Amino acid sequence: MIYAKRRKRMSTQEHNAPIDLESGKYVKIWQGPQHPGITGNMALELVLNGDEVVDCKTHVGYLHRGFEKLMERRTFIQNFPIVCRIAVPEPTFNEYLYAAAVEELAGIESPQRAQWLRTLNLELMRLASYLMWLGGIGASFGQATIYQWTVTHRDYVLDLFEEMTGARVYHMYIVPGGVRAGLPEGFEDRARAVLDGVERLLNEIEKVLFKNVVFKARAKGLGIISKEMVDPYGIVGPNARAAGFTRDLRRDEPYLVYDQLDFDVVTGTESDAYARAKVRHQEMREGIRMMRQILEQMPTDGPFQAKMPNVLHWEVPAGETYVKAECTRGEYGYYLVTDGSQYLRRVHVRGPSYTHAIAVMEKLAVGTNIADIAGLMVSLHTYPPEIER
Amino acid sequence: MSLKDLISPFYVWQRAFEKPYTQKHPIQERPGAPRYRGFHVNVLEECVGCGTCETICQNHAIDMVQVEGLEPKPGDSGLRPKFDYGRCCWCALCVDICTTRSLRMSNHYAWITEDPTDFNFIAGADNMSWNGEEYGYRRDDDYHLLRGERVKMEMLAPEEGLKSFEEVMKGYTEEQAKDEADRCVECGLCVATCPAHMSIPDYIKTVREGDYEKGLRILYETNPFSSTCGRICTHRCEEVCPVGHQGEPLAIRWLKRAIVDRVPRERYREILGDEVVENGKQVAIVGAGPGGLSAAYYLRRQGYGVTVFEAQARAGGMLRYGVPSYRLPDNQLDKDIEYIRSLGVEVRFNTCIGREVQFAELIDDYDAVFMAIGLNVPSSLRVKGEDHPRVLSGLQVLDDVASDKNPGVGKNVAVIGGGNVAMDAARVSRRMGANVTVLYRRRIADMPADPEEIHESQAEGCTFVTQAIPVEIKDADNPDQVTIVWGEAEMVADEKGGRPRPVLQEDRMHEETYDCIISAIGQGGSLDFIPGDYRDQIEFKWGKFVPGDYQQTALQKLFVGGDIANNTADAISAIEDGHHAARGIHKFLTGELVA
Secondary structure (H helix, E strand, O other): OEOHHHHHHHOOOOOOOOOEHHHOOOEEEEEOOOOOOOOOOOEEEEEEEOOEEEEEEEEOOOOOOOHHHHHHOOEOOOOHHHHHHHOOOOHHHHHHHHHHHHHHHHOOOOOHHHHHHHHHHHHHHHHHHHHHHHHHHHHHOOOHHHHHHHHHHHHHHHHHHHHHHOOOOOOOOEEOOEEOOOOOOOHHHHHHHHHHHHHHHHHHHHHHHHOOHHHHHHHOOOOOOOHHHHOOOOOOHHHHHOOOOOOOHHHHOOOOOHHHOOOOOOOOOOOOHHHHHHHHHHHHHHHHHHHHHHHHHOOOOOOOEOOOOOHHHOOOOOEEEEEEEEEOOEEEEEEEEEOOOOEEEEEEEEOOHHHHHHHHHHHHHOOOEHHHHHHHHHHHOOOHHHHHO | OOHHHHHHHHHHHHHHHOOOOOOOOOOOOOOOOOOOOOOEEEOOOOOOOOOHHHHHOOOOOEEEEEOOOOOOOOOOOOEEEEEEOOOOOOOOHHHHHOOOOOEEEEOOOOOOOOOHHHHEEEOOOOOOOOOOOOEOOOOOOOOOOOOOOOOOOOEOOHHHHOOOOOOOEOOOOHHHHHHHHOOOOOOOHHHHHOOOOOOHHHHHHHHHHOOHHHHHHHHHHHOOOHHHHHHHOOOHHHHHOHHHHHOOOOOHHHHHHHHHHOOOHHHHHHHHOOOOOOOOOEEEEEOOOHHHHHHHHHHHHOOOEEEEEOOOOOOOOHHHHOOOOOOOOHHHHHHHHHHHHHOOOEEEOOOOEOOOEOHHHHHHHOOEEEEOOOOOEEOOOOOEOOOOOOEEEHHHHHHHHHOOOOOOOOOEEEEEOOOHHHHHHHHHHHHOOOEEEEEEOOOHHHOOOOHHHHHHHHHOOOEEEEOEEEEEEEEOOOOOOEEEEEEEEEEEOOOOOOOOEEEEEEEEEEEEEEOEEEEOOOEEOOOOOOOHHHHOOOOEEOOEEOOOHHHEOOOOOEEEOHHHOOOOOOHHHHHHHHHHHHHHHHHHHOOOOOO
């Protein structure tokens, strides 16, 4: 099979000759859809020359559950338990964006206290998600101990979620109009203790992972995203920040109570897997800093739910809106269209994984050692479920 | 790369001696957080089976099913949610929306069973491993998916109301009505409870949608007295409305009024599309009250020639003569009655059966007779001296006021009784400038009057003396006055489990003098006009008719309904009796119904 056409589009300098699979020079292997080196269910169709990847084609579709269509057949309140499933490790961002979009279209404003609780929830989510990711990046370079540590601490964060929201993974806490409950008694102290623990862990990981000769040797120089690539490829979030772009919606277009919090936008320069890991590592510290401020400043009484119409026959006026928030992977957006009925006319969910896991991955994989493909994929931090929706 | 980078990773050893976080399940158990969404629990006794959980479940994981051995209380559908854990996603929307908050969750993480059918269970009824254990998730007190507060209706201030007979309740604006209608959960418990089984959620929906014409059509399917019932119905529907568990029930009665208030009477015929095609059969109806006229309406729609015999000079029965106009203005009652008459119903006023027309003539001259003569004989107080000239009956007072006569109650009035007639008599007396004392033998909570009426009577300045039993009525020093002797009562629990009984305390007697005493402790019927040979064919109990299927009596041509034939004695029951009898008469005259 001749891959000349694709190769041309990829325009990699090293491979000028067409890839002739019959030549005996190449091996084609599939990484995924079930593979520990893949972040979720998707597949990479790799063509290898020795242990070097010369072509990569991504395959998605293994996780399609038709959320967007399902949402058109459910009432506005019935949708909030669905959206969280769009990005499994980060349900909260979906909950928030769906609620914010519906509120905007319905002309509802969630109370101040709800906004603080939502921010706390989102930042806790970011922390939990990064902890899992940090374990992933360690494990994909053979440092499985890191994974054990971070997943343990993620569970401590999930304990907080359980207390606050009633569930560990699919929280279903942020609803259109506000949130479902305030903080339980003594939550602040327990949250501070968990944050202190994570902070200690981050210090240790600094020593064990970022100052680790193996990690450095393998991650540095891996999957470099050039500055020129960032905009054409739609690269956002830590992947863009590691390339030196100070872009963060929390600072650039503040939502919820981010304008009342003091935090820095972390950037890197090298734009390789190591730099991206470093940016996320540092962002976790910023997140902890933010949460400490939230726990200090947030109002402890007052309503956490806006005055709502009866959700059983709630009709949202016709309109359309796009709302966005900075999730762990960058700009996450919900586009909602309503037609004045009890149902959504259309919803489109746009997660950063769409570009990161497909176009960016296909480009960066070429020229990489097959052993580093997992590390490269993890370093882009992508979630296949949010590609398929 | 530096030497440091080689040594640094060995830091991992430091953690080797830390206590692991992993739990040794099932040796060690870890209870879920107090808010944890575990498995569903339902307190069967608190649940009313409204099915709102089933409606909101986005996974169709809930089915409302009958539970063996569960005796439904009034206002309870008898159904309970059955969960399918193959579909449930534990979002707990069902718990959040539960009208009674009977639905909750345990705080268990895991449940293992080898029988897959176990995953389909009725919470609270089936024996689940988490039953009786600590609760997990419940709806937060400050989180509501339903609104408990009713939209307030503008009303005349009590001091203003006392000055005239102007209607007290002003009705909802369009916006208010929509807002109130929005609270409905469309469970239909009200439909089951309403004597006329009106399609309540359907007409409430028309209010929400602002489609009042459709609303009127729905109202007239079951009730041609919608303007009246929208004002003074005893609204048993509201008593069972599950939204009431979160605060106040829906103002169903006022939403009905909201529809009728917005449709002009002139457009009724066009909207309702009532066409009368004569079928040549003649039906006599006795009594132009809500029962008689409802029957007249539904019979007329089917083409029967209808003649209504009314002893009084105006139609409406107890609605006209027993309900004061500040509750039900004459023009609103007329709106309902005029429409029925406009279909060609003939009403013969001042015509009393047994006097102007004989009972036998009706039976002989008409194909069928519907009798809804109401109750108009005041019950006796059964105390010495009750025939004193200054003792008036509540009905008489209301009748006089409705007929623009002065009942002459004086300045100081005692009203005896706790029903709606007593409240109306008291409020009417207040409007005529009297100081009113209401004497009732039980407590306020035991009063059969509508709570609103009691509340408004109090707001208008009527003094309530409860647990007061009249003992004797005698002449006062002033011949224009009357003295009542009454004794205080203690409530004694009934041994048979009935409601507590008031027992007279002979040592605590009071003697008070009033300008008049209004007796309003209920009323009975008079059936003297029925000749003996017919009388033997009809079944009676406690001075009332005992109707069979479709309100028919053993005297096949005779159908009965309203207060004289039921025990609820309210307008809506009479309306249903009339409607039901109309169906029966139609079946009888078309040969479908053979008694």
